[in-house]
Structures are given as structure tokens and as C-alpha cells.
Amino acid sequence: MAHAVHDRLPFLASPPPPPPPARERGRNPSLAEMLRLVGAATVDPAAAADDDGSASVFSLPLPLPLPATPGRAAGAGGSGGGDGECAPVGRSVQFRLAFTGLTYSVRAKQRGGRPGMLPLQRRSDRVTAAAPDAHAPRTRALLDGISGEAREGEILAVMGASGSGKSTLIDALANRISRDALKGTVTLNGEPLTGNILKSISAYVMQDDLLFPMLTVTETLSFAAEFRLPRVLSPAKKRARVQALIDQLGLRAAANTIIGDEGHRGVSGGERRRVSIGTDIIHDPILLFLDEPTSGLDSTSAFMVVKVLRRIAESGSIVITSIHQPSQRILGLLDRLILLSSGRTVFSGTPSALPSYFAEFGFPVPDDENRAEFALDLIREFESSPTGTKPLVDFHRAWQRMHAPSPGSADADQSSLVPTMSLKEAISASISRGKLVSGSDVAGEAASVHTYANPFWVEMKVLTKRSAINTRRMPELFLIRLGAVVVTGAILATVFFRLDQSPKGAQERLGFFAFAMSTMFYTCADALPVFLQERYVFLRETAYGAYRRASYVLSNAIVSFPPLVVLSLSFAFTTFFAVGLAGGVSGFAFYTLAILASFWAGSGFVTFLSGVIPHVMIGYTVVVAILAYFLLFSGFFINRDRIPGYWIWFHYLSLVKYPFEGVLQNEFGRGGECFVRGAQIFDNSPLAALPDAVKARVLASISSALGVGIGADTCVVTGRGVLQQAAVTQLGKWECLLVTVAWGFLFRLFFYFSLVLGSKNKRR
Ligand SMILES: Nc1ncnc2c1ncn2[C@@H]1O[C@H](COP(=O)(O)OP(=O)(O)OP(=O)(O)O)[C@@H](O)[C@H]1O
Numbered sequence: 049m050a051h052a053v054h055d056r057l058p059f060l061a062s063p064p065p066p067p068p069p070a071r072e073r074g075r076n077p078s079l080a081e082m083l084r085l086v087g088a089a090t091v092d093p094a095a096a097a098d099d100d101g102s103a104s105v106f107s108l109p110l111p112l113p114l115p116a117t118p119g120r121a122a123g124a125g126g127s128g129g130g131d132g133e134c135a136p137v138g139r140s141v142q143f144r145l146a147f148t149g150l151t152y153s154v155r156a157k158q159r160g161g162r163p164g165m166l167p168l169q170r171r172s173d174r175v176t177a178a179a180p181d182a183h184a185p186r187t188r189a190l191l192d193g194i195s196g197e198a199r200e201g202e203i204l205a206v207m208g209a210s211g212s213g214k215s216t217l218i219d220a221l222a223n224r225i226s227r228d229a230l231k232g233t234v235t236l237n238g239e240p241l242t243g244n245i246l247k248s249i250s251a252y253v254m255q256d257d258l259l260f261p262m263l264t265v266t267e268t269l270s271f272a273a274e275f276r277l278p279r280v281l282s283p284a285k286k287r288a289r290v291q292a293l294i295d296q297l298g299l300r301a302a303a304n305t306i307i308g309d310e311g312h313r314g315v316s317g318g319e320r321r322r323v324s325i326g327t328d329i330i331h332d333p334i335l336l337f338l339d340e341p342t343s344g345l346d347s348t349s350a351f352m353v354v355k356v357l358r359r360i361a362e363s364g365s366i367v368i369t370s371i372h373q374p375s376q377r378i379l380g381l382l383d384r385l386i387l388l389s390s391g392r393t394v395f396s397g398t399p400s401a402l403p404s405y406f407a408e409f410g411f412p413v414p415d416d417e418n419r420a421e422f423a424l425d426l427i428r429e430f431e432s433s434p435t436g437t438k439p440l441v442d443f444h445r446a447w448q449r450m451h452a453p454s455p456g457s458a459d460a461d462q463s464s465l466v467p468t469m470s471l472k473e474a475i476s477a478s479i480s481r482g483k484l485v486s487g488s489d490v491a492g493e494a495a496s497v498h499t500y501a502n503p504f505w506v507e508m509k510v511l512t513k514r515s516a517i518n519t520r521r522m523p524e525l526f527l528i529r530l531g532a533v534v535v536t537g538a539i540l541a542t543v544f545f546r547l548d549q550s551p552k553g554a555q556e557r558l559g560f561f562a563f564a565m566s567t568m569f570y571t572c573a574d575a576l577p578v579f580l581q582e583r584y585v586f587l588r589e590t591a592y593g594a595y596r597r598a599s600y601v602l603s604n605a606i607v608s609f610p611p612l613v614v615l616s617l618s619f620a621f622t623t624f625f626a627v628g629l630a631g632g633v634s635g636f637a638f639y640t641l642a643i644l645a646s647f648w649a650g651s652g653f654v655t656f657l658s659g660v661i662p663h664v665m666i667g668y669t670v671v672v673a674i675l676a677y678f679l680l681f682s683g684f685f686i687n688r689d690r691i692p693g694y695w696i697w698f699h700y701l702s703l704v705k706y707p708f709e710g711v712l713q714n715e716f717g718r719g720g721e722c723f724v725r726g727a728q729i730f731d732n733s734p735l736a737a738l739p740d741a742v743k744a745r746v747l748a749s750i751s752s753a754l755g756v757g758i759g760a761d762t763c764v765v766t767g768r769g770v771l772q773q774a775a776v777t778q779l780g781k782w783e784c785l786l787v788t789v790a791w792g793f794l795f796r797l798f799f800y801f802s803l804v805l806g807s808k809n810k811r812r
């Protein structure tokens with residue numbers, strides 16, 4: 049036993065402070081003792097972590113005896129489990145979350161219906177909502193005076209019909225509703241929860257599983273570990289945490305299976321749910337919020353998920369979850385229930401109190417019926433009755449008063465479970481037990497609680513690696529883009545095959561470049577859904593501060609760059625020689641760079657739009673429309689000097705303009721080439737059909753009239769002349785290239801700002 053305690057709390061073994069005498073271990077240590085322990089535990093975590101890799105302060109006090117797995121030697125001698133061993137500092141209840149009078153109203157839209165009427169409510173339901181709102185017809189209470197509590201080690205489940213306010217209550221508790229809009233108090237150990245403390249000690253598991261589809265379960269959890277576990281933790285310990293979590297989540301058999309998506313077979317729905325929960329609880333949070341973690345799962349999978357929640361609670365957390373129609377088995381795992389109807393409490397208490405509650409109310413639960421289902425059905429019936437659920441709400445109030453523990457009663461003993469420590473002390477003690485394996489310095493200044501677990505460059509490295517693995521395992525996405533680029537290139541190459549140096553050839557070159565350069569931008573639009581899909585993962589991860597937004601933006605740019613190089617080279621090779629473009633090696637190099645810069649600017653532009661427009665279809669429409677305008681104002685369809693003054697600003701905003709002008713200069717600005725000779729002056733005019741001899745005579749008379757000598761072979765328009773005709777005179781080709789590259793950077797900067805401004809996920 050003593051050995052196991054030292055394994056878990058090695059600081060107990062170091063000389064200062066002395067280990068508590070054996071007989072004292074049964075009792076709760078005093079606050080001073082506890083803080084001494086915490087101090088010792090947090091003094092030098094690096095020192096604790098650098099030993100042989102056996103358990104340390106940061107090792108996980110696994111809550112439940114885990115099945116012995118080969119390779120987990122640490123606990124082998126310690127009778128396998130030992131949550132009891134945490135007892136000296138851990139067994140008394142240290143956390144109590146209490147909420148009173150939570151009220152949240154929104155302004156009701158009055159279109160059509162009468163004030164206070166719910167949008168989808170039937171006539172008969174109206175009473176429910178209308179009654180409390182009679183004096184405030186323009187607002188609707190989604191939560192109406194909800195109170196309750198939850199203690200460490202417990203699961204509090206919120207139940208109710210769809211639309212009853214379950215998610216809203218979870219959001220309110222998880223500080224996801226802005227404080228101005230929410231009335232009432234939420235306290236942990238009697239202290240109001242500030243956003244920062246909550247952020248670092250809690251986790252919120254969203255209803256959707258937002259995971260990278262091509263990573264395996266182990267990889268997914270490992271990346272979560274990289275983001276959330278402190279940097280002092282050695283890689284071996286992080287791996288150990290991941291492995292422990294895999295066991296805790298019951299995912300051993302699926303550890304090396306990919307998550308999967310519509311196109312790739314992966315883990316089952318229940319397993320995916322558990323992975324999703326795992327990514328949020330990797331740092332072993334003290335408060336865990338979940339919105340319907342069992343929805344869409346079969347009863348066995350749902351049971352598995354709730355069993356996992358049970359284990360998490362028993363490891364010293366408070367678990368608060370909403371749940372739809374729990375089975376009898378699941379009900380047995382819950383500690384407290386709150387039943388909601390239209391934002392009001394109709395029951396709160398233990399699941400075992402349900403039968404007596406409803407019996408006293410006059411509707412006993414039949415023996416053969418699921419208590420939860422019975423309760424929900426009864427509430428639904430009341431909701432559709434003329435009185436609504438008011439009788440139940442009133443009865444609940446009376447029942448609460450009746451059953452409030454009186455001093456000295458057996459129930460009052462429960463108050464011994466009320467934590468005596470302040471929040472800060474309790475958190476410190478919890479950390480010393482191995483909880484909250486996070487980078488946050490909660491034990492120190494409460495105000496400076498929230499920091500990122502990793503420095504910037506580590507975040508970059510991990511994000512880049514994760515994105516690279518995911519991209520590499522989905523080669524089809526890249527291959528489709530490559531296919532699109534090569535096919536477009538091949539079509540262009542054959543259409544514009546071996547262009548000659550004639551007035552028509554010059555015109556065709558202009559057309560070729562305009563089309564080629566806008567192809568780069570259109571191809572980038574394909575990436576929109578990918579960015580959008582990733583965006584949700586990003587939102588979820590940055591919501592709890594997994595990494596800096598800037599690291600994400602940079603790693604996103606880094607990962608997307610190598611494919612662009614391949615695409616650029618492919619397009620350049622397919623078209624340059626076939627079309628017969630000028631400039632040899634240096635011309636080819638510039639042409640390739642211009643294509644690359646266009647891809648870079650285009651992907652930056654699309655990335656930025658994906659940050660601003662969260663919907664795929666709208667995103668596509670906007671991208672395609674804006675690209676069309678870019679092309680229109682690029683200077684190909686209408687020269688710069690012919691664009692009306694009030695539109696000229698769009699010409700300078702056009703992303704296509706710069707690479708287009710760059711490659712034009714690369715082609716026409718070299719000097720020496722001739723695109724119109726004397727005999728070709730008549731091309732594109734009614735005189736083109738004249739015989740050559742007649743043309744020669746006309747040329748001779750023009751020459752004598754002007755006093756210049758223009759023969760049939762005299763060069764009349766050089767490449768530079770073509771540039772002047774196209775009004776491409778303002779910037780040099782390298783300047784064009786630089787401006788294009790700068791656009792790419794600018795859009796990524798905008799992308800960053802859109803993420804900073806757009807990812808405040810709170811209700812107002
Ligand atoms: N911004 C809003 N304006 C008006 N009504 C809203 C708003 N947000 C939520 N509601 C309504 O509040 C009620 C409670 O919503 P909530 O999402 O909490 O329900 P729920 O119990 O979680 O339902 P479900 O089981 O379907 O997820 C619903 O009737 C919903 O339509």
C-alpha cells in the first residue's frame with residue numbers, strides 16, 4: 049500500500065515534506081498539509097519526470113482497476129488498481145458545482161403566431177410557454193429558474209423532451225452563454241467560475257464527432273495529448289497517458305483502426321463517440337460537460353459510453369451530461385437527474401427517487417416500465433394538456449421543500465460531503481493527485497490560469513504533422529486536383545499548340561495566359577470543402593485553447609504548399625513547350641514561379657473565404673463569382689486604360705491581374721521578337737484578302753507618305769508593342785510575381801483575423 053502511494057505521489061517519498069505517519073493516512077489531511085504536498089508536487093515537475101519513467105506526479109491515478117495489460121508494469125505490484133490509494137488526499141469530496149436560479153431568455157420572433165408561442169408548437173401546447181411570459185410577450189425563457197448541484201464522483205444527467213432546454217442548460221453551466229444574457233449563479237465550491245478557470249479545468253464534448261477521418265484512434269488521442277498535456281511531460285509519459293485512456297475508453301481493440309468517414313470504413317459509431325470524448329478528456333478535467341453523448345448509438349454502445357463517463361466521474365470529476373431516453377441499465381449508472389420541460393425543472397433528484405416522486409404525485413410508475421421513459425411520457429402528456437406542466441413544476445417545488453434535509457437527519461450527513469476547501473486549494477489538491485494533466489498553472493495564480501500547453505513551434509510541428517498524415521492518407525483529394533490541372537493543361541496545350549509569331553499568335557497567347565492563370569484560381573476552389581471540414585475541428589480545439597490560432601494558420605499554409613509545387617510543375621511542363629512559349633530555361637522558371645504564386649494566392653483566398661463563410665454551397669457560389677470578376681477585370685477582356693474610372697479599383701484588386709501581367713511580360717518583354725511584320729499590318733482588317741503584290745504596293749505608298757521604310761518583312765510591332773497595346777506597362781514581371789505572393793500572405797493574415805473574430809462560440 050505504502051509502496052503504491054509513493055508510486056503515485058512520489059513527492060511523498062522525498063525528505064521535505066516528511067510522509068504522513070501511516071495511521072494518519074486514513075484521515076483527510078489538513079489544508080496546510082495538503083498545500084505542502086501540492087507545493088512539493090508542483091515545485092519541479094521536470095525533476096519528477098526525468099527519472100526512470102515510472103509513475104510520477106503526472107502519472108495518471110487510474111480511477112478504476114484496469115485490466116492488466118502487458119507492458120503496464122508500474123501498477124503490477126500494487127494490487128492492480130488502487131484508486132483507494134489516492135485516499136489520503138482524495139477520498140473526501142473536494143468539488144461541488146452548484147447552480148441556482150439559472151434563467152436565460154431570448155427575444156421571441158413574433159412573425160405570425162401570438163406572443164410567447166413557440167415556433168413549432170401546436171395550439172394545445174401554447175399554454176405551457178404563454179403562461180410565464182404573459183407580461184413579457186417579446187421574450188421567451190429557455191431556462192426558467194433552474195437550480196441544482198453536482199459533486200465530485202457523480203454524473204448529473206439532464207433529461208427532457210426535444211426542445212426542453214437540455215443543451216441550453218449544459219451551455220449555461222459550461223459558460224457558453226454570455227454572462228449578460230444569463231441570470232443566476234454557477235459556483236464551484238461556493239466561488240463563481242470565471243471563464244479562465246473553467247476553461248482550464250473543464251472540457252465540453254460537442255454532439256458532433258469532429259475528428260480527422262484518416263488518423264487512427266491512437267494517433268487521434270496522441271495528437272490531443274500533444275496539444276493538451278504539459279510540455280514537461282516526457283513523450284513516454286504522454287504515450288502512457290494515451291494508452292491508459294484507450295483502456296479507460298474501452299478502445300483497445302480499435303486502437304489502430306482509422307476513424308473513417310463516408311468514403312472510408314473506420315471505427316463504429318459508438319467507438320467514434322468514445323474517441324471524441326477521449327480527445328476532450330485527455331488532460332483529465334475536473335468538470336466534464338457533454339451534450340447527448342449517447343444520441344444515435346444502439347443501447348449497448350450507449351451503455352458503454354455512460355460506463356466510461358462513470359469511470360471518469362469516479363476518477364474525481366464532475367460529469368454533467370444531457371441524455372435522451374436512458375435505458376434502465378444506464379439509469380443505474382447516473383447519480384442525479386434533472387428533468388426539464390420548457391426550460392423548467394419538473395424533477396430533480398436521484399434516479400431511485402423517481403418512483404416515489406411520481407407515486408406521491410399520483411402517477412405511480414408501473415413495475416414493468418422503464419422509469420425514465422415513464423417520466424418522459426408523463427411529462428409529454430402534461431405538456432399537451434391545457435394546464436401544461438405547471439402542476440408538475442409546482443409539485444416539484446413542494447416536494448423539494450418537503451424533502452430538504454433537516455439538520456440532524458440522515459440526509460444531513462451528506463453535508464459532510466460538502467467540500468471545505470476553497471476552489472484554488474481543491475484544484476491544487478486535485479492536480480497533486482494527478483488530475484488535470486494540463487499545461488495550465490492552476491495551482492499558481494488563479495488569474496493566470498490559462499496558458500497554452502506548448503510553445504508556438506511545437507504547436508506548429510504537431511499541427512503540421514497531423515495535417516500531413518491526414519492529407520497523405522487521402523491521396524485522392526490531391527490526385528483529383530492534379531487531374532484537373534493536367535487535363536486543363538493538356539487541353540490548352542493542344543488548343544494552343546505551337547503558336548506562331550503573328551498578330552493572331554499574339555492575340556492567342558494573351559487568351560492562353562488569361563485562361564491558364566485563372567485556372568490556377570479555379571482549381572483552388574476545390575479545396576473549399578476540405579478547409580471547411582477542418583474548420584470545425586479547429587473551432588472545437590481552439591475553444592479550449594489547444595493551440596494558438598496563428599500556429600494553425602501557419603501550419604495550414606505549410607502543409608498546403610508542397611502539393612502546390614507539384615501542381616505548378618505539372619501544369620508548366622504540360623503547357624510551356626507544347627504552346628511554344630518564349631524564354632528558354634529562364635522563361636520556363638519564371639512561368640512556373642508565376643503559376644506557383646497564383647496557386648499560393650488562390651489557396652490563400654479560398655482559405656480566407658472558408659474562414660468567413662462557413663457554408664459549402666454559399667462558399668462555392670461566392671468563390672466562383674469573385675473569381676469571375678477577377679478575370680473580368682484582369683485586363684484581358686478590357687484593357688486597363690479602357691476600364692471606367694469608377695471600376696478601376698477592382699482592376700487593382702483582381703488577383704488574376706498580377707500573375708497574368710507577369711507571364712505576359714515574361715513572354716513579350718524580352719526584346720527581339722516580332723509579332724507584326726509589314727505584310728501582316730492588314731491582318732484583321734478588310735484589306736487582309738488583298739493579293740500580296742497589292743499589299744506591297746500599299747506598303748510602299750504608306751512608307752513614302754510617312755517618310756519611313758516599311759517592307760513586307762519589316763517588324764512593325766515587337767513584343768513590347770504588344771504589351772503596350774495590352775496596357776501592361778505599370779509593373780515589371782518580378783514586381784508582379786511579388787505582388788501575387790504578397791496577396792497570398794495577406795489573405796492568410798485575413799484568414800487569421802477571421803478565425804480570431806469568428807470563433808467566439810458563445811450564445812448571446
Ligand atoms: N436563439 C434562440 N431563439 C429562440 N429559441 C431558441 C433559441 N435557441 C434555442 N431556442 C429554443 O430553445 C429550446 C431549447 O433548446 P435546446 O437546444 O436546449 O433543446 P434540447 O432540450 O437540447 O433539445 P434536443 O433534445 O432536441 O437537443 C428549443 O425549443 C429551441 O428551439
Ligand SMILES: [Mg+2]
Pocket residue numbers: 214215216339340
Ligand atoms: Mg440538445
